[in-house]
Amino acid sequence: MTGILRRLLPLGDPVRKTKYDEEFSVEYSIALEYKGPPLPYDLPHASPVVVGEIPTADALPSWSGLLDVALPVIQPVKKKARPGEDGGWKFEVIGLPRNSPHADAKFDSSLSIGSEGSPRSQEDEMLGDSTSSSRYPCESPVHGHQNRPSVVKFRSSDSSGPYDEHSFVTDSEGDTIPGKPKAQNSGKKGSCYHCQRGSRLTGKEACLVCDAKYCYRCLLRAMGSMAEGRKCLLCTGFRIDESKRVSLGKCSRMMKRLLPEAEIKRIMRAEISCAVNQLSPKLVFVNSRPLNKHELLLLQSCANPPKNLTPGYYWYDRIAGFWGKAGEKPSQLITEQLRVGGEMEREASNGNTDVLINGREITKDELRMLKAAGISCKGKPHFWVSPDGLCQEEGQNNPKGKIWEKAMTKITCRILSLPYPSNRASSEREVENKKNDVDYANVPRKLLLIGSENSGTSTIFKQMKISYGDAFTEEERRGLKLVIQSKLYCYLGLLMEARERFEKESLREKEKGKSILVECEVSDSGHGSWAKDSGREKGKGLVIDQSRPSPPGKIIQKEAKPAYAISPKLKRFSDWLVGVIAAGNVEDMVSLASREYSALIDELWKDEAIQATYNRRNELEELPRVATYFLERAMEILKEDYEPSDMDILYAEGISSSNGVVSTNFSFPKSVVSGSFGDAAAGHVDLSSYQVIRVHPNSLGENCKWLEMFEDVDLVLFCVSLTDYDEFFDDDSSGSKNKMVASRDLFQKIVTHPVFSKKDFLLLLNKFDLFEEKIEQVSLTRCEWFSNFNPVISHNHHRGNDINGSPSLAQRAFYYIAVMFKRHFRSLTDHKLYVSPVTGLEQDTVKDCLLYAREIIDWDEDITLITEESSTGTEASSS
Numbered sequence: 001m002t003g004i005l006r007r008l009l010p011l012g013d014p015v016r017k018t019k020y021d022e023e024f025s026v027e028y029s030i031a032l033e034y035k036g037p038p039l040p041y042d043l044p045h046a047s048p049v050v051v052g053e054i055p056t057a058d059a060l061p062s063w064s065g066l067l068d069v070a071l072p073v074i075q076p077v078k079k080k081a082r083p084g085e086d087g088g089w090k091f092e093v094i095g096l097p098r099n100s101p102h103a104d105a106k107f108d109s110s111l112s113i114g115s116e117g118s119p120r121s122q123e124d125e126m127l128g129d130s131t132s133s134s135r136y137p138c139e140s141p142v143h144g145h146q147n148r149p150s151v152v153k154f155r156s157s158d159s160s161g162p163y164d165e166h167s168f169v170t171d172s173e174g175d176t177i178p179g180k181p182k183a184q185n186s187g188k189k190g191s192c193y194h195c196q197r198g199s200r201l202t203g204k205e206a207c208l209v210c211d212a213k214y215c216y217r218c219l220l221r222a223m224g225s226m227a228e229g230r231k232c233l234l235c236t237g238f239r240i241d242e243s244k245r246v247s248l249g250k251c252s253r254m255m256k257r258l259l260p261e262a263e264i265k266r267i268m269r270a271e272i273s274c275a276v277n278q279l280s281p282k283l284v285f286v287n288s289r290p291l292n293k294h295e296l297l298l299l300q301s302c303a304n305p306p307k308n309l310t311p312g313y314y315w316y317d318r319i320a321g322f323w324g325k326a327g328e329k330p331s332q333l334i335t336e337q338l339r340v341g342g343e344m345e346r347e348a349s350n351g352n353t354d355v356l357i358n359g360r361e362i363t364k365d366e367l368r369m370l371k372a373a374g375i376s377c378k379g380k381p382h383f384w385v386s387p388d389g390l391c392q393e394e395g396q397n398n399p400k401g402k403i404w405e406k407a408m409t410k411i412t413c414r415i416l417s418l419p420y421p422s423n424r425a426s427s428e429r430e431v432e433n434k435k436n437d438v439d440y441a442n443v444p445r446k447l448l449l450i451g452s453e454n455s456g457t458s459t460i461f462k463q464m465k466i467s468y469g470d471a472f473t474e475e476e477r478r479g480l481k482l483v484i485q486s487k488l489y490c491y492l493g494l495l496m497e498a499r500e501r502f503e504k505e506s507l508r509e510k511e512k513g514k515s516i517l518v519e520c521e522v523s524d525s526g527h528g529s530w531a532k533d534s535g536r537e538k539g540k541g542l543v544i545d546q547s548r549p550s551p552p553g554k555i556i557q558k559e560a561k562p563a564y565a566i567s568p569k570l571k572r573f574s575d576w577l578v579g580v581i582a583a584g585n586v587e588d589m590v591s592l593a594s595r596e597y598s599a600l601i602d603e604l605w606k607d608e609a610i611q612a613t614y615n616r617r618n619e620l621e622e623l624p625r626v627a628t629y630f631l632e633r634a635m636e637i638l639k640e641d642y643e644p645s646d647m648d649i650l651y652a653e654g655i656s657s658s659n660g661v662v663s664t665n666f667s668f669p670k671s672v673v674s675g676s677f678g679d680a681a682a683g684h685v686d687l688s689s690y691q692v693i694r695v696h697p698n699s700l701g702e703n704c705k706w707l708e709m710f711e712d713v714d715l716v717l718f719c720v721s722l723t724d725y726d727e728f729f730d731d732d733s734s735g736s737k738n739k740m741v742a743s744r745d746l747f748q749k750i751v752t753h754p755v756f757s758k759k760d761f762l763l764l765l766n767k768f769d770l771f772e773e774k775i776e777q778v779s780l781t782r783c784e785w786f787s788n789f790n791p792v793i794s795h796n797h798h799r800g801n802d803i804n805g806s807p808s809l810a811q812r813a814f815y816y817i818a819v820m821f822k823r824h825f826r827s828l829t830d831h832k833l834y835v836s837p838v839t840g841l842e843q844d845t846v847k848d849c850l851l852y853a854r855e856i857i858d859w860d861e862d863i864t865l866i867t868e869e870s871s872t873g874t875e876a877s878s879s
C-alpha cells in the first residue's frame with residue numbers, strides 16, 4: 001500500500017451548468033480532486049452525462065465512474081432537494097478496482113459534494129434511507145448496492161482474455177474507457193436485480209456491462225433511454241463486458257414485447273455504433289502483438305475479415321490467410337497479405353507434427369487434411385502455401401499440388417472443423433489464376449488520399465465510393481447520420497450566435513433613434529399583425545398616428561418589434577445549445593437525447609428572428625455553404641428515422657464521426673480499351689482493382705509518423721482547396737497563417753517523408769467551382785506565395801474561356817498555382833508532379849481524376865517493365 005486516500009473533494013460546488021427548461025434533462029458538471037499521496041498520473045475530469053427520457057420528478061442525472069485505475073469507484077447516491085439550491089450531490093465510495101495500490105486503503109464511506117465529508121443531512125434523512133425502496137433510479141437496490149460497505153469486494157474475473165475486466169482500456173481513438181465489475185444480486189438466486197422478484201425461469205434482459213438482469217417490469221426503469229444500448233443507467237459510459245460483444249445489436253424477445261419497433265431499432269443501432277462499445281485494438285493480439293487502431297480497421301474492413309472478432313490472442317498466416325486462436329488449429333481463412341500484428345511463430349497453433357506451413361508447425365488435423373489433399377508429408381517437409389492452396393517445399397521450385405482442388409479436402413475439412421475457402425472465393429481465384437499465372441497481379445493498386453483540413457478529401461472520397469466503390473454499409477450510414485445531425489446542430493448554433501449579434505446591432509441602431517417600420521394588415525380586433533416581409537427602415541422621426549383606429553384588412557405601417565428578439569424559452573434553449581457546441585459535446589447530445597429537442601428545434605427554426613438571421617446567411621463567414629442544404633430540411637433530418645441519401649452523404653462534412661482512416665475498393669479497366677470508365681461489359685477489358693485510402697492529417701501523429709503505414713501505396717493524391725489562398729488561421733508559432741501556405745507546408749512534409757521518396761504524386765486542386773467565383777472578387781496575390789501573379793486580362797474576359805478562346809482568369813490562376821506547386825515539388829524531389837483540377841461535388845471531375853491516376857500508375861508500371869526488360873536484354877546480349 002502506498003498511502004491512504006482521505007477523501008474526494010469537489011473542486012468548488014458541483015455546477016448545474018445549464019437548465020433551460022423544466023421538462024428537459026439537466027446537465028451537471030462535476031470536478032473532483034484527489035487529496036492523498038502523489039499519484040503518477042493526472043486525474044481525469046468527470047464528464048457531464050445527460051439523461052434523457054426520465055420524467056422531471058424522478059430526473060436524476062446519474063454519474064458514476066472510476067476516477068482512474070488506482071482510485072475508488074464512486075457514484076452519486078442522493079439528490080438534496082433543498083429548494084433554490086443547485087447541485088448538492090452526495091457521493092459514496094463503493095469500491096476499488098482490482099490491482100489498485102490503494103486496495104487496502106480506508107475511505108470515508110460517504111463523501112458529500114458541496115459539504116466536505118459531512119454526515120448525512122436532514123434532507124438526506126427526509127429523503128429516506130438508501131436501503132429502503134427509493135425515489136430515484138440509482139438509489140434503488142440495483143446491483144445490490146443497497147447496503148453499501150465502504151469497500152466492496154468484487155467478484156474476480158474468470159476471463160482468460162488479454163485484459164483485466166475492471167481496468168481501463170483505450171478505445172480506437174485513444175480515449176480511456178473505464179470497465180466495471182460484474183454486479184452481484186443481493187436477492188435470491190435468479191431473481192430480478194431490481195425488484196428481486198421472480199426466479200430463474202422469469203424472462204430477463206442483462207446489462208451489457210455489469211450483467212445485472214432485469215425483469216420485464218423493471219427493465220426500462222433500470223436502463224432508461226438506453227442511449228448506448230442495453231446498459232443500466234449507472235453503466236452508461238462504461239465499456240461492455242467483452243463476452244457479450246457477440247450479442248451486440250441482437251434484440252431479445254422481451255425487448256420486442258416491451259418496445260415499439262422504431263425504438264428497438266434505435267437502441268440496437270446505438271448499441272452497435274456508439275463509441276464506447278467499440279472493440280479496443282489493444283485487446284486484440286495478433287501473433288503476440290497488440291494491434292493499433294489502423295491495423296484493427298484494416299482487419300475489420302478487409303474483403304474477408306475474421307468473424308466475431310473479440311479481444312483475445314490470435315495467430316495469422318499472412319501468406320496463405322489462415323487465422324486461428326493462439327494455440328489452436330486454424331478456424332478461418334481471411335484475406336491474406338494484411339499488415340497486422342507481429343510475425344507468426346512456429347508454435348502459433350501449438351502443432352506437434354514437425355510439418356510446417358509458412359513457418360508454422362501444423363496440428364494433427366491439418367496433417368490429415370494435407371494427406372486427404374494428396375500431399376505427401378514424408379520426411380517432415382516445410383511447406384510454402386500460397387492463398388490459392390498451391391503447396392511447395394521451402395527452397396524448391398517444385399509444386400506438390402493444390403490443397404483446395406481435391407474433393408476429399410473439402411469433406412475432410414468439414415469433418416475436422418478446418419476452414420475451407422468459400423466456393424465463390426476459390427472459383428474466382430481459379431479464374432484469376434487461369435487468366436494470369438502470377439497470383440499477385442491483381443493486388444489492388446493503392447491510392448492514398450490526403451490533404452490539409454477542409455481541402456475536400458472526404459468529399460472526394462465519398463464521391464469515389466458513391467460512384468464506383470462498394471456501397472456504404474449500414475454502420476457507415478449510421479455514422480454519417482450522426483455526423484449530419486451533429487453538424488446541423490452546429491449550424492443552428494452558428495445562427496443563434498449570429499442572431500444575438502444582429503440583435504445587439506439593431507438595438508444600438510435603435511438607441512441612435514432610427515426606428516424600423518413594417519407593413520401589417522389590421523385584424524378584426526383592430527390590431528396590426530406583423531407582415532412577413534418586415535424590415536424596411538424608415539428613418540428617424542416618422543410618427544405613426546395610433547389614435548385613429550384603422551378598419552380591419554387595411555395595410556398600415558407600425559414600428560417593428562425588436563428585430564432578432566426571441567422568447568425567453570428559446571433564448572434559454574439557444575444559450576444551452578451554444579454551450580454544448582462550445583464544450584464539444586454535440587455528438588453525445590445527439591446520440592443521447594436529440595429527440596427530446598425536436599419540438600424546440602422546430603419552434604426555433606420557424607421563429608421569425610432565426611429566419612431573419614438565416615436570410616442574412618451570406619454575411620456569416622463561419623457558416624459553410626452546405627449548411628443551407630441541410631438547414632432547409634432541419635426537421636426531416638433531426639427525426640429519429642431519418643436515413644441520409646447519397647446526396648446528403650456527399651454534402652455531409654466528414655465521413656465518420658471519428659474522421660479516421662477509411663478505404664474503399666473498386667475496379668475499372670486497366671487501360672483505355674473500352675473507352676468507358678468502369679464498363680467491363682464493353683468488349684474485352686482487363687480489369688484492375690484499386691483501393692483508395694483517405695487519411696485525415698490529424699491522424700498522422702507527430703511528424704507524420706503514421707505515414708509509415710502506407711509505404712506500399714502506388715500513388716499519393718494530395719488535395720488542396722483552391723479557395724484557401726485568401727484564408728488565414730491562427731497558428732501557434734507564426735500568428736496568422738495563410739491556409740494555402742499551410743497546405744504547401746503539409747505537402748512538403750509528406751513529399752519529403754522517407755517512405756514516400758520514390759512515390760508519384762497527383763496534386764488535386766479542389767473546389768474549382770468556388771475558386772471561379774472567388775477569383776473574380778479577391779486577387780490571388782492575397783496569398784504571399786502568389787504575389788507574382790499578374791495575368792494579362794482580356795477586355796472580353798468572363799468566366800470560362802473568353803470569346804477569343806483564351807483561358808479565363810480562374811484557369812490562368814489555376815495554372816499559376818499548379819506551376820508553383822510543381823516548382824516546389826521539383827525543389828524537393830527529382831521527379832515530376834502531376835496536377836489536376838477537381839470539383840469534389842461534381843462526379844465527372846472526380847472521375848477524370850481517377851482516370852488520370854490510373855494512367856499515371858499504368859504508365860509507371862509499363863516504364864518499369866520496359867526498363868527491366870531492356871536491362872535483362874542488355875545482360876543477355878553482353879553475356
Ligand SMILES: Nc1nc2c(ncn2[C@@H]2O[C@H](COP(=O)(O)OP(=O)(O)OP(=O)(O)O)[C@@H](O)[C@H]2O)c(=O)[nH]1
Pocket residue numbers: 451452453454455456457458459460624626650651652653654659696766767768769770838839840841842
Ligand atoms: N462547392 C464545393 N464545396 C466543396 C468541394 N469539395 C468540398 N467541398 C465542401 O467543403 C467542405 C469541406 O470538405 P471536406 O470534404 O469535408 O474536407 P476534408 O478535407 O474532409 O476536411 P476535414 O475533414 O474538415 O479536414 C465541405 O462542406 C464540402 O461540402 C467542391 O469541390 N466544391
Ligand SMILES: [Mg+2]
Pocket residue numbers: 454458459653654655
Ligand atoms: Mg471533412
